[in-house]
Every structure is written in structure tokens, then in C-alpha cells.
């Protein structure tokens with residue numbers, strides 16, 4: 001026999017919205033969940049998500065309560081399910097808007113949440129939600145470029161607080177692109193450092209580039225990454241161009257890029273540049 005729940009009055013201030021797994025809006029009222037059934041010129045009609053339960057809620061087009069939700073449901077409310085859905089939605093939103101590791105988002109949101117013990121007991125594990133959240137994140141990210149000639153979206157040219165991050169995007173040799181990234185604070189550390197470390201890593205270079213070139217400054221005996229370069233070749237002209245650009249940027253900032261010592265792996269193409 002179906003369980004019924006008598007709702008003599010409803011608290012319209014208890015109206016909120018969450019997203020379904022398919023990113024569709026769901027209305028939550030007094031721990032019952034409703035999905036959108038139809039929309040007219042003035043009203044949205046929502047029906048309980050439990051199959052066979054025909055309780056409706058009406059809202060305005062701007063999602064303000066307009067009526068309904070007082071009939072008897074054929075089942076009990078499920079506050080745990082609502083709590084779980086809200087926390088899952090928050091995790092997904094953070095995964096889409098931040099670059100924080102999904103596992104870390106999971107731990108932080110579980111710690112922050114005020115879920116009951118019952119809700120925590122049915123909350124999926126990190127590995128259970130990982131695939132879905134990672135897939136949503138992949139969908140939101142631009143496709144990987146198929147060649148080195150791609151336009152960099154503006155979002156990747158700036159830091160999160162809107163300051164410059166792309167320092168140089170050019171080709172000293174035809175079809176050999178150089179990209180340099182770093183923010184102003186990193187640059188100031190670099191230009192103030194007497195010792196600079198330079199090193200390239202090849203195994204982690206993205207498709208179309210042969211190496212990630214990293215320039216570190218030393219600050220209070222700590223080695224700090226200041227400039228990241230994506231290079232397509234290992235020729236002196238490329239390293240020379242990096243120095244030219246950094247010297248120019250230093251000059252624009254009223255500084256100079258003239259470290260007393262530069263420490264680098266033995267790289268035949270770099271040495272002539274350092275000597276010059």
C-alpha cells in the first residue's frame with residue numbers, strides 16, 4: 001500500500017532549485033522534488049519526480065511560488081535525497097568553475113556540508129561520482145588543438161583575477177611558435193633574483209610542442225617557478241628570443257633582467273645565448 005503524507009500547509013519559503021544529473025532544473029518544496037512538466041506564457045508547471053505521483057506545483061516564469069504542492073503525495077518526503085542532490089550539485093559547479101582536483105572538492109564539500117547521518121550514509125563515494133564530474137569538466141573545456149596554430153581563448157591569457165598571464169606569443173622562425181606565460185608578481189621575483197635556474201622538460205610537453213621550458217627565481221633560498229614556456233624546437237634563436245622578450249618586459253616594469261648567475265642543464269643551444 002502506498003504511503004501518504006498529509007500536507008495541511010506548505011512553507012513557500014522552503015522553495016529552492018537544484019539541477020538534475022542531466023542539468024535540468026528541479027524544484028524542491030518541503031523535501032519533495034519536482035521536475036518541470038510544462039511552461040505556458042505565464043506559468044511553469046512542476047510535477048513530483050516520483051513516478052505515478054501526480055502532485056503539481058505552479059510557479060511564475062521567474063520561479064516564484066504560485067500555487068499547488070498541497071495535495072497528498074503517494075510516498076513519504078525524502079529530505080536525505082534533497083541534501084545529497086544539493087551537495088552533488090555544488091561539487092559539480094565547483095568542478096566546472098575551478099581547476100581544483102575533483103577529489104579535493106569532494107572532501108571539502110563533504111566537510112562543509114550539514115548533511116544528516118542518513119544523507120551521508122547514502123552519499124556516493126568519491127570514485128562513484130568522479131567519472132560523471134570529470135566528464136562534465138571535460139565537456140566544458142575547449143578541445144585540444146590539433147596543430148600549433150590555434151587561437152588562445154582569452155580566459156587562458158589572464159590570471160583568475162584578470163591580470164596578464166600570456167607574456168609572449170610569437171614565432172622568431174616561421175611556423176615555430178613560442179608561448180611564454182607568467183604573472184607580474186612572478187616576473188618581479190625573477191627580475192629581482194640574482195640567481196636563475198632554467199630547465200626544459202620534454203616528456204610532459206603538450207602535443208605539437210617539444211618542451212616545456214621553465215625559469216625559476218631564488219627567493220629566500222627557495223626556488224620559485226616564474227615563467228613557463230612552450231617551445232617547438234631547441235635552437236639558439238628560440239632561447240635568444242626568450243631573453244629578448246624578458247629583458248623587454250623587465251624594462252617596461254622599470255627593472256632589468258640581468259641575473260648574476262644562471263644555472264641550467266647542459267644544453268648546447270642555450271650556452272651561446274648565455275655567453276652573448
Ligand SMILES: [Zn+2]
Nearest residue numbers: 048050053073
Ligand atoms: Zn510525490
